[in-house]
Amino acid sequence: MNLFDRLLLFILSVLALVLGVAVVLVGAAVPIGWVQMELTRQPYNIVTMVVGVVTALIAIRFLFFRRRRDPKVDSVMVSGDHGPIRITYDTLIQLANRRGSQLRGVSTFETIVHQGQGGLILTLRMRVLPDIDIAALAKEAQNAVKSYLEETTHVPVERILVQVTELGDNNRSMRVWSGSGA
DSSP states (O other): OOHHHHHHHHHHHHHHHHHHHHHHHHHTTOOOHHHHHHHTSTTHHHHHHHHHHHHHHHHHHHHSOOOSSOOOOOEEEEEETTEEEEEEHHHHHHHHHHHHHTSTTEEEEEEEEEEOSSSEEEEEEEEEOSSSOHHHHHHHHHHHHHHHHHHHHOOOEEEEEEEEEEEOOSSOOOOOOOSSOO
């Protein structure tokens, strides 16, 4: 919650406190006719209306206030022998990228992790080399990454989506020693 929202909440709380005290006084049968008479006189009636409208707007703001972002879940809990183990998504991404980049025919490999109902949902983005059976490579990537993550982390993988983004360059630029001292 930012500073502006906190200030609005403070103002709303003070006005609600004043209104609460007024309701208690009315309930206790304290005569408040003089307050009503003063607040309905010119120029106080305009101030009273402005305060009422501002209070209503602030109340409506907080009535429909929602956090813009849900708390981001960035780890998975696994039960261990001596207590829970937290494995971050970054670790899972690194493991999946390590295994996926070892596949023959893959030029670049990226992983995105989401939490699903029955486990993790992984999205694999691959850039593959030309003249490769893309469907077979995608199935191989799904099986390899799923088995590797489940074996190493014991985290269930619900589903793996594969996106082949583009064809990679068949000639990878490699550093070659030329023998010159340049």
